[in-house]
Amino acid sequence: MIRIRLAAVLGGLALAAPMLDAQEIKEREIRAHLEFLSSDLLEGRAPATRGGALTEAYLAAQMRYLGLEPAVNGSYLQRVPIDVVAADRSSMRAVASGKATATFRAPEDVVLWAGSSTETSAAKAEVVFVGYGVTAPEFRWDDFKNVDVRGKILLVLVNDPPAPAAEPQLFGGNAMTYYGRWTYKFEEAERRGAAGMLIVHNTERAGYGWATVVGSWAKEQRMLPRNPQLPAPLGFRGWITEDATTALLRQAGLDLTRLRRDAESRNFRPVATGITLDVGFRNTVQHLESHNVIGRIAGSDANAAKEHILLSAHWDHLGIGPAVNGDSIYNGALDNASGTANLLALAHALAHGPKTKRSVLVAFVTAEESGLLGSDFLALNPVAPTEQIVANLNVDGGNVLGETRDLTVLGDTKSSLGPQIAALIQPKGMRISPDAHPERGYFYRSDHFAFAKVGVPSVSIGEGDDFVGRPREWGQQQAEDYTTHRYHQPGDEYRADWDLRGAVQLTTIVLELTRELANSGVWPTWAPTAEFRRAPRM
Missing domain, CATH: 3.40.630.10 (Zn peptidases)
Known part of the structure; x- marks a missing residue:
């Protein structure tokens, strides 16, 4: 309302916008x-x-x-359906058992949120370390090696695999490719039928500190309604601190530093940790809408x-x-x-x-x-x-x-x-x-x-x-x-x-x-190596 x-009040303004003088931007x-x-x-x-x-x-x-024209069927507002999903932090559990035991604190150790707009988020499965979680045929890189990770909880490193001295342009060299984005990692986990995923946070590699993770994710999340053509969503998504990861893996006889080093090679294979992680929490789901605001000149x-x-x-x-x-x-x-x-x-x-x-x-x-x-x-x-x-x-x-x-x-x-x-x-x-x-x-x-x-x-x-x-x-x-x-x-x-x-x-x-x-009749052209180039105009 x-x-x-x-x-209605603001949109009813009928005054003409002031004409601009020689210094156009004020x-x-x-x-x-x-x-x-x-x-x-x-x-x-x-x-x-x-x-x-x-x-x-x-x-x-x-x-x-x-004086811009409304660009959306006579309106400036383009309806964007958004599901707002708020995790009930009081119900949240993240408990490790098997080869290691731990009860994680949220948000000090982990930040968890729903994989989709569901009232309950849950997964109980073995944790499998999958390196950088990347499958990139053009770079001859596959972190999964056909290992079946369906129903597993994946532990993954942030960013791309680093480029070695012998291949300085591997994964863009110092420049991140889409394979390094957290969005890609969650998408790949869904394509492989995983039950959940935790990304190991590292401030230098992520480009921001843990406080930014907490500020971005330890709150209600917004998502577009799930496309039914996509794979089944993860039971949960999350980040975990490097300290918490190190302590957990150490109990299972695993060293994060060594695992990270192994993950920098094409020969890396997924590592079953023997750790069972039990994650669960309730969500409040609202089906709401927001708007893009669009005008045309x-x-x-x-x-x-x-x-x-x-x-x-x-x-x-x-x-x-x-x-x-x-x-x-x-x-x-x-x-x-x-x-x-x-x-x-x-x-x-x-x-x-x-x-x-x-x-x-x-x-x-x-x-x-x-x-x-x-x-x-x-x-x-x-x-x-x-x-x-x-x-x-x-x-x-x-x-x-x-x-x-x-x-x-x-x-x-x-x-x-x-x-x-x-x-x-x-x-x-x-x-x-x-x-x-x-x-x-x-x-x-x-x-x-x-x-x-x-x-x-x-x-x-x-x-x-x-x-x-x-x-x-x-x-x-x-x-x-x-x-x-x-x-x-x-x-x-x-x-x-x-x-x-x-x-x-x-x-x-x-x-x-x-x-x-x-004012030009020319169309910009993509570089030959651009990932999303479309065919040039004739």
Whole structure:
């Protein structure tokens, strides 16, 4: 009811959006959106909550105010069905027996959640260590060796197998492939009929600490309704600390360090541990819905207007979760109120600046933090035919620290979009910096990946780490500090002293790139080695 009433009030605005002057992207506009979107009023913007509904209404009202066309059958809102599954922590058990005994504490030792929207999660089976849990024929790699793991609980290492000196480009070298993502590991476990899976957390290899695991997963989970064509879901999913894993395996006469070393070889075979793990807990299941908020700016050319540049940013965050220092609202100011604010300013400039030949879709997608649910749903249920989407430009994090001499472009080596961006910013004295942490697999962790999977050349564009007026190492220090202390934690809050000149710089670059693509008859092309390339257009 709140969503409907507020949408009616805000959506009824009839004022014309202000025309833009020569400086099209305004710092004050970005700041106003950012401060509101990251306020406690929106309660962390979790999908299918009051705060999420308020966010959707605000975004739809802004689109109407700016004059964007509704892109979803006369509406700005694309319904995304979401199952919300909350584990009853008081009922949770995780007990090891057999060759080792232990009762695990949640969330200190393990973080567990349901494998599907079921009222009971349970599995009791032997634990089998399966290395990195990867089957990759193109790399001649198979961690399973035809061993039947049906009904087993799999213990798996995070990330890809490391590349040896003799094969420096194995699994992308230092860069993570999709095989290293936790999503792939759970999917492979389901394909093999496993009863459950635990991923062994390692801060360096995962790219984030245990506090981030707790903040992300020790709370209610959101998922799309289960596709009946998929394999049976796991009885549970989970993470386990390295210390807890080491202690457990030691009782069974196994050494985690040695197992990890063995798993770095193609000769590795699954290891039956002789440990029986009994996991069970009750869930509260709600069948709810959230929304992608999508508007369209029609192109000026009758033929080219059928083709679309897709701009995206996720509006959601984690909502209300475990309290840290008395604060339980996960505001998500940088992640991703900042990118959402940038995209609103970008939509304003496109709608009230020079018209482009091709059309532009502006999509604020939901449930990114739950596993790219909103963008996955949009990619599979597009508001324009996928073959008419020229490219996707995504913004996840909007630069709140000042102007930079560089950009980070996730996916810059996977299509011609990377060289195009490099050429665009070179006259500005800027460059694309290589991913500082390719091992963390950021390309697979943001919404552009959903569109890449269906063949659309896609990149996510963000600031680099070479900040104007700062020591060279300052940017990386700030990034590491954020990851450690604020990423997916209540500390990701708005600050009035943020330097949003960087947000203006970043948004202006995306604006120029959008216009370049939208006024061109050229289609971006995939690199030959890109995983999800579609056939080139004739």
